[in-house]
Each structure stands twice: as C-alpha cells, then as structure tokens.
Amino acid sequence: MTREPGAGPMNVIQPGVGPMGGLPLEATDFVGRGAELAALELALTQSRLVTVTGPGGVGKTRLALRAARRSRDTSGQEAFWVELSALTDPELLPHTVASALGLAQGEAVSALEAVVRRLQSGHSLLVLDTCEHLVDACAELAQALLRHAGGVTVLATSRQSLNVSGEHVFSVEPLRVQADGGDALELFVRRAQAAVPGLTMDEEARQQATRLCRSLDGMPLAIELAAVRLRALPLSVLIEHFANGVPLLARLRGGTPRHETLRAAIDWSFGLCTQAEQVLWERLSVFSGPFDFDAAQYVCAGGILDPAELVESLAGLVDKSVLIRDGESYRMLDMIREYGAELAQTAGSRDGLREAHCVYYTELARIYDRDFAAPGQIPRYNVLRQQDGQLRAALENAIDAGRYQQAALLARSLWMYWLIPGKNTEGRYWCDRIADHLAPGTSERAWVLATNAYLAAAQADPSTYPMAQEASAIATAIGEPELKGRAYQVMHMAALAVGKFQEAFAALEHGSPALRASGDLSGALVLEVQQGYIQVASGEARGALEMCERNLRLLADNGIEPGWLHAALYYVRALSLFELADYPGSTASSVAALGIETVMGDILGFACNLELQAWIAFRTKRLDNAAWLMGAADTQWQRLGGRLIGNPVMEQRHLDIERELRDTLGEERFTARWQDGATHPVGSVVERATTGGLAPELPAGKAHKPLTPREREVAELVAQGLSNREIAERLVLSKRTVDVHVEHILAKLGVGSRQDIAERLDGAS
Numbered sequence: 069m070t071r072e073p074g075a076g077p078m079n080v081i082q083p084g085v086g087p088m089g090g091l092p093l094e095a096t097d098f099v100g101r102g103a104e105l106a107a108l109e110l111a112l113t114q115s116r117l118v119t120v121t122g123p124g125g126v127g128k129t130r131l132a133l134r135a136a137r138r139s140r141d142t143s144g145q146e147a148f149w150v151e152l153s154a155l156t157d158p159e160l161l162p163h164t165v166a167s168a169l170g171l172a173q174g175e176a177v178s179a180l181e182a183v184v185r186r187l188q189s190g191h192s193l194l195v196l197d198t199c200e201h202l203v204d205a206c207a208e209l210a211q212a213l214l215r216h217a218g219g220v221t222v223l224a225t226s227r228q229s230l231n232v233s234g235e236h237v238f239s240v241e242p243l244r245v246q247a248d249g250g251d252a253l254e255l256f257v258r259r260a261q262a263a264v265p266g267l268t269m270d271e272e273a274r275q276q277a278t279r280l281c282r283s284l285d286g287m288p289l290a291i292e293l294a295a296v297r298l299r300a301l302p303l304s305v306l307i308e309h310f311a312n313g314v315p316l317l318a319r320l321r322g323g324t325p326r327h328e329t330l331r332a333a334i335d336w337s338f339g340l341c342t343q344a345e346q347v348l349w350e351r352l353s354v355f356s357g358p359f360d361f362d363a364a365q366y367v368c369a370g371g372i373l374d375p376a377e378l379v380e381s382l383a384g385l386v387d388k389s390v391l392i393r394d395g396e397s398y399r400m401l402d403m404i405r406e407y408g409a410e411l412a413q414t415a416g417s418r419d420g421l422r423e424a425h426c427v428y429y430t431e432l433a434r435i436y437d438r439d440f441a442a443p444g445q446i447p448r449y450n451v452l453r454q455q456d457g458q459l460r461a462a463l464e465n466a467i468d469a470g471r472y473q474q475a476a477l478l479a480r481s482l483w484m485y486w487l488i489p490g491k492n493t494e495g496r497y498w499c500d501r502i503a504d505h506l507a508p509g510t511s512e513r514a515w516v517l518a519t520n521a522y523l524a525a526a527q528a529d530p531s532t533y534p535m536a537q538e539a540s541a542i543a544t545a546i547g548e549p550e551l552k553g554r555a556y557q558v559m560h561m562a563a564l565a566v567g568k569f570q571e572a573f574a575a576l577e578h579g580s581p582a583l584r585a586s587g588d589l590s591g592a593l594v595l596e597v598q599q600g601y602i603q604v605a606s607g608e609a610r611g612a613l614e615m616c617e618r619n620l621r622l623l624a625d626n627g628i629e630p631g632w633l634h635a636a637l638y639y640v641r642a643l644s645l646f647e648l649a650d651y652p653g654s655t656a657s658s659v660a661a662l663g664i665e666t667v668m669g670d671i672l673g674f675a676c677n678l679e680l681q682a683w684i685a686f687r688t689k690r691l692d693n694a695a696w697l698m699g700a701a702d703t704q705w706q707r708l709g710g711r712l713i714g715n716p717v718m719e720q721r722h723l724d725i726e727r728e729l730r731d732t733l734g735e736e737r738f739t740a741r742w743q744d745g746a747t748h749p750v751g752s753v754v755e756r757a758t759t760g761g762l763a764p765e766l767p768a769g770k771a772h773k774p775l776t777p778r779e780r781e782v783a784e785l786v787a788q789g790l791s792n793r794e795i796a797e798r799l800v801l802s803k804r805t806v807d808v809h810v811e812h813i814l815a816k817l818g819v820g821s822r823q824d825i826a827e828r829l830d831g832a833s
Contacts, residue, residue, distance in 0.1 A: 091137055091149050091195075098134050099258055100243060100251025101127070108135040108238055112193070112221055115236035117210050119199075119224040122240035124403040125289030128225040129197055131240060136195050136223060144789070146192040153198040153402050154357035154457030156464055158205035163494045165194070165209065167456065170669070170750060171490070179493060180212060185706075187217040189747055198402060199226035207232050242286035249274060252281040255288060259295035273303060280307050289403060290333035296389040297340065334407050337388060344372050346411075348381040349390060353408030354421040357457035358397040366428045367421065397454075422465040426474055429455060429462040433481035440484060441590035441623075445631035449668060452485055459485075463498050472505040476512040483519045484590075488632060490671030492523040499523070514542035514551055518558040525558070525565040526672055528711065536562035540575075553583035557595045564598060567716050572602060593619055593633050600640040605717035609647035616641035635664035635673050642680055651684050658684070659757070666754050674754075675704035679712065679722065681757055686725050695729050695738050698722075699745030700753045775813060782809040783817075787826035 108131060111118045120128045133149075140147035150168045155161065162179035171182045187194065194213070199206040207230040210222050214234060224230060229237045243252035256277050261267045269277065280303070284290040294306055338346060351368040352359075361382070369378050382398070385391040391398045400408070412418040436452050439445075452459075459482070466475035479498050486495030499520035506513035517539040524532035536559045543555035556579025563572035576599050583592040596615055603612035616637045623634060642657035658677045665673040682697035705711040712718040730738045745753070775783060785795045792810060796803045813825060 091133065091140065091147050092151075098130060099255040101131055101134075104131060104240065105135055105138070108132075109138060111236050111238055112139050112223065115234065116214055116220070117222045117224070117230070117232060117234055118236045118238055119226055119229050120238045120240055121226055121229055123287075124227060124406075125287055125401075126240050126242055127288040128240050130288075132195060132197065132223055132225045136193055139193055143191070146190065147195070148192065149195045149197065151197050151357070151457075152202060152206075153405075154461060155202065156356075156461065158202050159497070160460065160494065161202060161205040161209060163491070163497075165196075167489070167491070180209065182706075183209075184212055184216045187213060187220040189219065191219045191221075193221050193223060196222065196224040199224050199230065200228055203228060203230060206230055210235075243281070243288060243291070245278060245282045245286045247278075249278040249281065252286045252291060253278050256281055256291050256295050259292050260298050263296045264298050267298065276303055276307050283307070284333060287333070289401065292389055293333050293337045296387070297337070299387065331407075334404065337390065338407070341388065341390070342381065342384065344377050344381045345384045345388075345390075347372055348378065349385060349404075349408045350411040350415065350417065351408075351421055352385075352391070352398075352400060353405050353412055354418075354425045355400070355458065356405075356461045358394065358399045358454070359458065360397055363428055363458075364398065367424045419469060422469065423471065423474075425458070426462040426466045426471065426478070429458050430474060430478040430481065433459065433478055433485065436485065437481040437483070441593060441628065441633060443626075443628050445628070445633075446667060449485070449488070449632075453489075453669075463502075467501060467505070470505075472502060473512050475502045476506060476516050480515040480519050483522055484632070486523060487526060487672065489669040492527050495523045496520050509542055509545065511542070511546055511548055511551055514539045514546070514555065517542075518551075518555055521562050522558045525561040528565050530566055532562040533566050533568070549582060549586040550588060553579060553586045553588050554591055556582055557591050557598070560595060561598050564602060569602065569606070572599075590633065594636070597633075597636045597640055600637075601643070604640065604643045604647055607647075609644040612640055613644035613648070616644065630664050632664070632668060632670065632673075635661040635668075635670060638664075639673060639676055639680070642677070646680060646684060646687075649687075651688055655681065655684055662754065662757055671704055675701050676712070678704065678753070678757060683721070683725055686729065691729060691733055692737075692741050694725070695733060695741035696745035697757070698726060698729070699742035700748060700757075701745075702742070703746045775817075779809055779813050782806060783813045783825050786810060786813070786822050 108118070108120065112135065120132050122128050136147050136149070139145070148168050150165050152161070152164065155164055162183055165183050166179045166186075169183060169186050171179075171186055196206055196209075203226065206224060206226070210224070210230055210232050213220050213222055214232070229235060243255060244250050245252045249256075253274060257269060257274070260269070260277075280294060281291055284294060297306060338349065341349065348364075348368055351373075352364060354367060355363070364382060365375065365378060369375060373381065382391070386393050386398070390404055391400060409418070412421060432452060432455065436448050439448065459478070463475055463478060466472070466478065475498075479495070479502055482495065486492060499516050503513060503516045503520065506516060517535045521532045521535035521539060524535065536555070540555040540559045543551045556575045560572050560575035560579060563569070563575060576595065579595050580592060583589075583595060596619060600612040600615050603609070603615070620634065620637050620641075623637075628634075638657045638661035642654045642661065645651075645654035645657060658680050661673060662677050664670070665677065678697055678701035682694045682701060685691070685694035685697055702711075712722065733741070748756075781799065782795055785798060790798065792806045793803050795801075796806045799806070810822070814822075817825060
C-alpha cells in the first residue's frame with residue numbers, strides 16, 4: 069500500500085524572506101586539489117566570470133563549492149548557490165536565480181531585472197552549478213550581470229564554456245595519479261575507509277590501489293564508485309576488473325577515453341547491483357533533484373519492488389554510493405541519474421514514470437491547497453517549498469505529454485504556493501502555457517484562469533479583470549459549487565485591483581455563501597480578508613476590525629496555529645486600528661503579521677506591513693523612520709510589480725504621506741533616508757521592523773558629525789565584524805571605552821545597528 073503524499077517525515081526547512089540559495093553543506097570531506105583550488109581562488113579575484121569546465125564526474129561542483137566557501141569566508145562577501153540540474157526550461161532561469169536570492173518576481177520588474185538590482189550593490193558571489201544544458205540562457209544572464217551589476221562575480225560549472233566575453237575558463241582535469249598515488253590514491257583511501265571502517269592499507273595495498281586509480285584515469289566519481297565496492301569485494305578483484313583498461317562494452321559506445329572510463333565504472337556498479345536495485349536505479353532517475361522516501365515509494369513501487377524490497381533496495385543504492393542521503397532526502401549525481409534515464413528510455417518506462425511523478429506531486433500540492441486553513445499549515449508549506457524543482461518538472465512533463473488536465477489540477481493547487489513567496493510571474497507563466505491547451509468553457513480552463521487572475525491581481529495588473537470575468541462566466545454556466553465559490557473570490561480580488569468596487573461587492577454577496585457551502589473555509593476567509601481591506605479603504609474600519617476579531621477567534625477555536633491566514637487578518641486589523649488612531653495597537657498587530665510572514669517568506673504581506681509601519685511612523689512624528697520604511701517597502705513593491713494591490717484610496721494615502729515627508733524633511737534628507745531603507749538587506753529590514761530597532765532620529769537639517777581618528781579606527785574594526793571585546797583587546801582599551809566609542813559612532817553616522825556602520829564609513833570624514 070502506498071502512502072498519501074506528505075504523510076511521512078520530511079526534511080522540513082524554515083524559509084523566510086531572505087535568500088534561500090546559501091552555499092550547501094559538503095556531504096563528504098574534500099580531498100586534494102590544493103593547486104587547483106588556489107588557482108581557482110586567484111581566478112575569482114581577477115575575473116568576474118569564471119567557468120569551471122570538465123567532463124561529468126571530474127569534480128567540478130565540489131571544487132567550485134570549496135572555492136566559493138573559502139572566497140566567502142576570506143572576503144566576507146555574500147555567496148549564493150543556484151543548482152540548475154533540475155531545471156529544464158531556460159525561460160525559468162531568472163526566476164530560479166531570483167528564488168535563490170529570496171526575491172519576489174513581479175510584472176513591473178522582470179525576474180532578470182530584479183536579480184540585477186539585488187546584486188548591484190555590495191559584493192557577492194553567484195554560483196551557477198550545472199549549466200551545460202542551459203548554456204545560452206546562462207550566458208545571457210552572465211552578460212547582464214557583468215554589464216549592470218559591478219559588484220558581483222559569477223562562478224559557473226559546466227561541461228562546456230559559456231562563450232561570453234571576459235569569461236575565464238578554468239578547466240578541471242582528472243586527479244593526477246603519481247608514482248606514490250597522489251591525490252587520486254588519497255581519495256580512494258578516504259572513501260574506502262569510510263565504506264569499511266577500520267580498514268588499513270599497507271604499502272602493497274596502496275600500490276595496488278594506485279594501479280586501480282590509474283586504470284580509472286584518475287576520474288573522481290569512478291574512484292569513489294570503486295572504493296565503496298570494498299564492502300563486498302577484495303581489492304585484488306577490483307584491480308583485476310580494470311587492470312586491462314576500459315571494457316569492450318564501453319569502448320564500443322564511442323566518446324572520449326575518460327568518458328568511456330567513467331561510463332565503464334558506472335556500468336560495472338550497475339552490474340553489481342541486485343535486480344531490484346537496478347530497477348529502482350532506473351525508476352529513481354525521474355527525480356531531477358532531492359526527493360524523500362514517500363515520493364520514491366509512490367513513484368517507484370510496483371512489480372519486483374514491493375514495499376519491503378523497495379526499502380532494502382533504497383538502502384542498497386545508498387550503500388553503493390549510487391544515491392546520496394542528506395537527512396530525510398535522497399539525490400543522485402547527474403551522471404548516475406543520466407545513466408538511469410537512458411535505461412528508462414530504452415526500457416520504455418520513462419513516460420509512465422513521469423506520469424507517476426506528476427500524479428504524486430499534484431497530490432502533494434492538492435493536499436496543501438485543500439488543508440490550507442487546517443492545523444499544520446507552515447510545516448506543510450515548508451514541505452512543498454522544498455519541492456520547487458520537482459513541481460516544475462511535473463508541470464513540464466505533463467505539458468510535454470499532453471496531459472493538460474493534470475497540469476491544470478497541479479497549477480490550480482499552487483495558487484497560494486506561488487502567491488506567498490511572490491512567485492506570481494512564474495505561476496502566471498505556467499498558467500498561460502496550460503490555458504493555451506484547454507478548451508473554452510471547460511472547468512479546467514476556468515480554474516487555471518482564476519489562478520492566473522488571482523496572481524495578476526496581487527500585481528495590480530489590469531489584465532486580471534477579463535481573466536476573472538471569463539472564469540466567472542464558465543463557473544456560472546457549469547454550476548460546479550467549488551469552482552463558483554473560488555471564481556467569485558477571484559472576481560472580488562480582480563475588481564479590487566482595478567477599482568471596480570460595485571463589482572467587488574456583488575462578488576462578495578455571491579461568493580461568501582458559495583464558498584462556505586462548498587466547504588472551502590480558506591477561500592471564504594481569504595474573501596473576508598479582501599473585503600476587510602475594502603472596508604478600511606471605504607471608511608468602515610470598525611466593521612473590518614470586527615471581521616478580523618471574529619475570524620481570529622474562529623481559527624483559535626478550531627485549534628489552528630498561526631499561519632498565513634492569521635498574518636492576513638493581523639494586517640487588516642492593524643490597518644483598521646491605524647484608521648482608528650490606535651497606533652500602539654496597530655504596530656503590535658503589524659509586527660505579529662510580520663513575524664509570520666518572515667517565516668513563510670510572504671513578500672506581499674511583508675510589503676504591506678512595511679508600508680503600514682511607515683504610515684504609523686509618519687502619524688507619530690518619527691519622520692526619518694517613516695521615509696526609511698517607505699524606501700524599504702518600495703523595494704518590495706517594485707519586485708512584486710504593483711503597490712497596495714492597486715487600491716486607489718490606499719495609493720492616494722501613500723502619495724499624500726510621501727509628499728508631506730518630502731516637504732517636511734527636505735528633498736535631500738528624504739531621499740537619503742528612502743534610499744537607505746531601499747538598499748538595506750531584507751533580513752536587516754525584518755529585524756528592525758519587528759524589534760523597533762530602526763535608525764535613530766536626527767533633528768531636521770542636522771548634519772552628521774565627523775568621526776574622530778579613534779572613532780574611525782573603532783568603526784573600521786566593527787565593520788570587519790569584530791566584537792567590542794575583541795576591539796578592546798586589539799587597541800589595548802577597556803571594553804567600556806569601546807562601548808562608548810561605538811555608541812558615539814552610531815549616533816554620528818545616524819544608523820541603528822553595527823551592520824550599517826560599514827556602509828556609512830566611506831561617507832564619514
């Protein structure tokens with residue numbers, strides 16, 4: 069019996085509005101490559117685009133990862149890792165990079181432009197791993213970054229160069245097999261001892277192993293596959309197998325000698341697997357990135373692989389280093405996955421595997437959508453968010469195979485998954501592709517149009533309204549209760565976005581009972597949140613406040629812990645309290661919303677609450693902070709593609725406050741504060757907004773005082789990351805003296821945290 073997707077334990081992450089593409093951990097220790105590593109580090113200081121090239125299995129990714137980590141640690145620059153092996157559609161490359169950087173993706177600003185803007189300031193290293201199947205798209209991205217983002221260095225790994233002007237091509241060769249074995253032998257010994265704890269190798273064994281490494285042409289992946297076989301075979305057998313060079317089967321396939329050697333090693337590893345392990349290897353190749361046990365069981369079980377055999381075979385492939393286990397997840401190296409995919413293609417099982425894969429991830433998304441208002445929302449969201457590459461693969465495979473209804477079901481289930489982290493544009497891309505293949509007047513088309521319209525409405529895109537109208541017309545004609553309810557909810561949001569308030573009220577009147585009648589609690593609550601937003605804008609703040617309190621009690625009575633719905637209700641409550649001049653209450657409710665939105669990476673909610681806190685700061689005469697918060701919010705609005713969901717009343721409020729701030733602070737001061745907020749890292753903005761640690765106020769027109777020589781010396785050490793105690797030891801001062809210096813520095817530079825001192829040093833005299 070297979071289990072429902074998502075039922076078992078998963079490697080749950082805690083995402084936030086910050087970057088998701090930090091450098092990954094290394095699964096095994098790094099061996100050798102000292103000269104190459106030093107040369108690659110040097111290349112990264114001399115060229116802004118370095119492409120590490122070499123055949124599959126030669127160790128490009130490991131070398132790039134180690135170099136990136138060392139570069140980050142020594143220079144202090146940001147480093148982002150973008151894994152591309154699971155990506156098949158080149159059009160989604162900018163979106164994938166934007167996700168790794170923690171960026172929303174709006175219509176007004178393309179994903180590529182958002183990436184460029186994010187990397188324009190400061191110094192950062194962007195690693196694009198496995199580019200060979202996306203060479204043209206990666207080349208275009210690299211060119212844009214080289215041209216428009218002067219502080220970024222791009223490190224790519226690929227089996228071929230990107231062929232971009234200014235590119236430094238760093239070719240990686242197999243490990244040298246010297247007389248004493250060298251790095252190749254060291255790698256074999258390390259992996260052999262990991263496979264067989266307590267293994268010792270005398271001089272004779274080391275000489276034999278050196279012969280083996282030479283037979284394997286020093287290819288790291290081939291060496292690792294051979295070393296792990298010492299669990300079952302003596303070293304002499306391994307040597308005998310490869311002593312005469314590459315087997316005939318590999319030579320007959322053609323290709324370079326090194327490729328033949330690696331292919332022979334993989335052939336040999338496959339041949340030593342049990343029949344069940346071979347079948348599982350073939351079936352697992354459908355996963356283009358990390359996957360968990362539940363996914364493997366759903367997609368791969370059947371025939372020779374009953375549940376018990378699948379567990380044993382999975383463990384066997386891990387034991388043979390065919391699979392890499394990372395916590396609760398598994399993954400295959402690209403060369404090994406490609407080998408399995410060839411087997412599946414030859415056996416004619418590839419299409420069936422892709423369909424099973426799509427069914428599994430569609431069900432995972434459907435459960436998330438169905439239970440959106442149920443307890444455990446954030447863990448379910450985190451589970452789904454880990455599957456980004458698999459969801460893209462499922463959509464792509466369904467469209468390629470002509471399974472458009474299945475693709476439509478998956479897309480409609482992802483409406484909130486795309487909305488929360490600001491992936492509106494990517495979601496609309498998929499909806500557009502799917503809708504092109506759906507017949508007019510069908511339920512599937514209505515669902516996809518409704519999803520597309522909802523994402524467009526959040527971007528304040530006028531095209532949302534005709535899409536919502538068509539979806540609503542189809543829903544009315546078909547009479548499907550769930551579809552009707554959702555269509556009304558989307559029509560309400562779309563009408564909001566284009567200022568058609570009468571149409572919005574009509575959609576509310578029909579939508580609320582339809583949603584509740586169909587059991588769509590999340591849809592009903594989302595609709596009430598949308599209406600609460602209109603009520604506030606229409607001067608009915610008390611009614612909106614009552615709605616929020618009523619629904620927050622409903623969620624509490626049903627044992628639903630804080631999640632996205634709570635954050636949305638907290639925001640409307642905060643907006644209502646603002647209109648009622650309860651600024652402390654408004655701030656507290658907004659901060660509560662931000663706390664949830666930070667965990668979930670809710671860019672739209674994050675932007676709404678930053679904007680609201682700017683208004684609160686203005687009303688409470690904290691004018692510098694108001695300008696700073698407006699700048700921070702504006703960055704998020706630009707990435708989303710529209711401000712305040714297009715509501716004209718709220719937009720006018722923004723314009724009025726901005727105009728008064730400019731008049732009161734003066735253009736120069738306002739612009740400085742605005743730009744400071746706009747260019748602050750997202751994590752710092754969150755910390756300041758939720759803890760009240762905003763920049764200290766400066767009297768209007770008062771200039772920053774210059775730093776004394778000692779204060780500048782202390783400031784430079786703070787900028788290097790030293791603590792006050794470490795600075796005191798370095799300068800032979802008391803810690804209390806350093807504490808006082810730091811307080812003076814913060815006040816003189818007009819900043820609120822140590823992290824901001826470095827940015828201001830260049831402008832301080």
